[in-house]
Amino acid sequence: xxxxxxxxxxxxxxxxxxxxxxxxxxxxxxxxxxxxxxxxxxxxxxxxxxxxxxxxxxxxxxxxxxxxxxxxxxxxxxxxxxxxxxxxxxxxxxxxxxxxxxxxxxxxxxxxxxxxxxxxxxxxxxxxxxxxxxxxxxxxxxxxxxxxxxxxxxxxxxxxxxxxxxxxxxxxxxxxxxxxxxxxxxxxxxxxxxxxxxxxxxxxxxxxxxxxxxxxxxxxxxxxxxxxxxxxxxxxxxxxxxxxxxxxxxxxxxxxxxxxxxxxxxxxxxxxxxxxxxxxxxxxxxxxxxxxxxxxxxxxxxxxxxxxxxxxxxxxxxxxxxxxxxxxxxxxxxxxxxxxxxxxxxxxxxxxxxxxxxxxxxxxxxxxxxxxxxxxxxxxxxxxxxxxxxxxxxxxxxxxxxxxxxxxxxxxxxxxxxxxxxxxxxxxxxxxxxxxxxxxxxxxxxxxxxxxxxxxxxxxxxxxxxxxxxxxxxxxxxxxxxxxxxxxxxxxxxxxxxxxxxxxxxxxxxxxxxxxxxxxxxxxxxxxxxxxxxxxxxxxxxxxxxxxx
Amino acid sequence: xxxxxxxxxxxxxxxxxxxxxxxxxxxxxxxxxxxxxxxxxxxxxxxxxxxxxxxxxxxxxxxxxxxxxxxxxxxxxxxxxxxxxxxxxxxxxxxxxxxxxxxxxx
Numbered sequence: 001x002x003x004x005x006x007x008x009x010x011x012x013x014x015x016x017x018x019x020x021x022x023x024x025x026x027x028x029x030x031x032x033x034x035x036x037x038x039x040x041x042x043x044x045x046x047x048x049x050x051x052x053x054x055x056x057x058x059x060x061x062x063x064x065x066x067x068x069x070x071x072x073x074x075x076x077x078x079x080x081x082x083x084x085x086x087x088x089x090x091x092x093x094x095x096x097x098x099x100x101x102x103x104x105x106x107x108x109x110x111x112x113x114x115x116x117x118x119x120x121x122x123x124x125x126x127x128x129x130x131x132x133x134x135x136x137x138x139x140x141x142x143x144x145x146x147x148x149x150x151x152x153x154x155x156x157x158x159x160x161x162x163x164x165x166x167x168x169x170x171x172x173x174x175x176x177x178x179x180x181x182x183x184x185x186x187x188x189x190x191x192x193x194x195x196x197x198x199x200x201x202x203x204x205x206x207x208x209x210x211x212x213x214x215x216x217x218x219x220x221x222x223x224x225x226x227x228x229x230x231x232x233x234x235x236x237x238x239x240x241x242x243x244x245x246x247x248x249x250x251x252x253x254x255x256x257x258x259x260x261x262x263x264x265x266x267x268x269x270x271x272x273x274x275x276x277x278x279x280x281x282x283x284x285x286x287x288x289x290x291x292x293x294x295x296x297x298x299x300x301x302x303x304x305x306x307x308x309x310x311x312x313x314x315x316x317x318x319x320x321x322x323x324x325x326x327x328x329x330x331x332x333x334x335x336x337x338x339x340x341x342x343x344x345x346x347x348x349x350x351x352x353x354x355x356x357x358x359x360x361x362x363x364x365x366x367x368x369x370x371x372x373x374x375x376x377x378x379x380x381x382x383x384x385x386x387x388x389x390x391x392x393x394x395x396x397x398x399x400x401x402x403x404x405x406x407x408x409x410x411x412x413x414x415x416x417x418x419x420x421x422x423x424x425x426x427x428x429x430x431x432x433x434x435x436x437x438x439x440x441x442x443x444x445x446x447x448x449x450x451x452x453x454x455x456x457x458x459x460x461x462x463x464x465x466x467x468x469x470x471x472x473x474x475x476x477x478x479x480x481x482x483x484x485x486x487x488x489x490x491x492x493x494x495x496x497x498x499x500x501x502x503x504x505x506x507x508x509x510x511x512x513x514x515x516x517x518x519x520x521x522x523x524x525x526x527x528x529x530x531x532x533x534x535x536x537x538x539x540x541x542x543x544x545x546x547x548x549x
Numbered sequence: 550x551x552x553x554x555x556x557x558x559x560x561x562x563x564x565x566x567x568x569x570x571x572x573x574x575x576x577x578x579x580x581x582x583x584x585x586x587x588x589x590x591x592x593x594x595x596x597x598x599x600x601x602x603x604x605x606x607x608x609x610x611x612x613x614x615x616x617x618x619x620x621x622x623x624x625x626x627x628x629x630x631x632x633x634x635x636x637x638x639x640x641x642x643x644x645x646x647x648x649x650x651x652x653x654x655x
Binding site: 484485517 | 605607608611612618619635636637638640641644645648649
């Protein structure tokens with residue numbers, strides 16, 4: 001074998017770019033030529049990466065790809081974080097995709113379930129974010145990556161603005177394996193505010209006719225927080241945050257954790273917890289964190305992505321948020337997920353279904369969503385070695401054996417016992433265990449957070465400390481004890497609940513010093529979006545759908 | 550619309566409790582009101598439920614029975630007017646009414 005044969009990919013890349021020829025001026029492609037260019041740079045059998053997570057989308061490139069036909073594009077192994085756009089679904093309907101490996105299909109969850117039923121969705125696996133990014137460096141290295149950036153300069157350097165997201169995690173493995181990187185940008189300028197991706201990792205650039213889609217995914221209107229959620233937030237603050245001295249944490253995107261953020265400057269302050277908990281955050285710039293930041297609770301926030309409307313606020317608070325030399329906000333999905341995996345005391349989130357073993361899932365028979373990033377944070381990182389107060393305290397309760405680490409990360413599921421429409425959250429068996437779903441996933445049940453990783457479940461009934469349970473039977477009894485009046489909860493035995501309560505494994509609100517009488521929305525530091533704008537001194541610019549004044 | 554009445558055994562309310570009645574919540578879509586009065590025999594909690602959503606009697610009775618076990622509520626009358634409150638709200642309003650009636654005494 002000659003040395004040249006070991007660089008076939010490089011030769012092949014040069015050949016593909018040669019075929020583009022005069023359809024591009026240097027690196028720059030006009031929007032009209034994009035379908036022709038895509039036909040020439042993508043070959044059958046390619047691993048193709050299409051950038052798109054739950055917030056940021058290379059939507060123009062996706063639509064141009066979906067405008068092609070099967071004769072132009074077939075036998076594609078698609079790798080992408082999130083199947084979120086109708087254009088993504090088109091690729092499957094047109095029969096272009098040989099296999100897909102992805103993480104999440106939020107808004108297209110129903111369409112994905114339909115494709116699975118029609119056997120038009122040949123899935124390799126559903127991943128967590130960092131798991132998929134890891135495979136980009138191992139066996140799923142993209143041949144072609146279609147990405148999105150805010151701006152390019154004349155050389156093809158890219159500025160990613162607040163939503164860096166997963167762009168570096170896609171570009172690096174592609175660019176350093178002789179793959180082709182094609183970027184859509186909102187505009188082309190002479191000088192970038194800062195360079196996030198250097199030009200020599202970028203092969204082609206198109207100025208899209210419209211700005212890339214950005215979803216305000218993490219904005220929660222305080223007006224929609226209920227008294228019950230306030231009660232749960234009080235219970236979590238006293239029974240978990242205060243008890244373990246949680247310093248560093250990740251919050252999910254739900255209203256439950258938004259309620260906690262809004263209780264810090266009021267209830268939390270009264271409990272004397274300021275400076276003792278909630279100092280270091282791995283979380284997107286949530287508007288509901290503004291009152292806590294303004295009240296001096298927060299030391300730092302690192303984020304996987306930006307949030308629409310928080311640009312001016314984050315730029316003005318560079319001591320708290322990570323910002324570039326240009327002064328604007330910076331995020332990084334892969335690094336944020338890594339930080340949330342190893343660096344924090346606690347992950348707290350919600351789910352649609354929790355079974356009697358503490359496994360949770362958002363998948364139902366008619367809606368296949370997937371995981372996103374929650375499992376990277378909502379798990380026990382077996383590679384962790386550094387101790388913190390909270391980590392050791394939970395570890396001591398979990399009574400580690402001689403072959404176990406001394407500490408445990410707090411992995412908390414905070415759920416109301418019923419979802420909207422009187423659908424019980426607690427179930428004997430997850431919908432995700434449906435045989436047709438398991439078959440499509442090669443025998444894997446799509447579990448969001450495994451029961452073995454969960455240390456606590458918080459409901460409006462109280463707290464179940466799963467870490468302190470000594471057997472599977474005990475864990476099930478603890479879960480039934482806080483499952484309220486769902487069928488799972490109604491099966492509890494009073495004797496079991498009383499015994500677990502005596503040992504502190506099950507705690508009701510009064511057991512952690514919470515008076516339900518106080519559980520009222522009036523405790524929230526802000527009552528609505530307008531209140532958040534006031535707290536921000538006018539620096540928060542809520543997206544129009546949240547403005548009613 | 551569904552209406553039912555049931556009395557549950559419960560330990561007597563603490564004697565020092567002063568208030569004659571307490572109210573929590575409002576009757577409005579997705580909400581409910583709980584009126585708790587000092588009345589009746591000292592060993593029972595007498596419940597009157599009126600709900601706009603029929604078919605959940607067993608859940609109501611289970612929740613009320615648990616409440617009568619957890620808290621000394623003998624010698625009270627509970628009147629509930631429900632306008633489709635989520636199940637999770639029922640317990641909270643009960644506890645709030647009880648807290649108001651007893652002034653926090655357990």
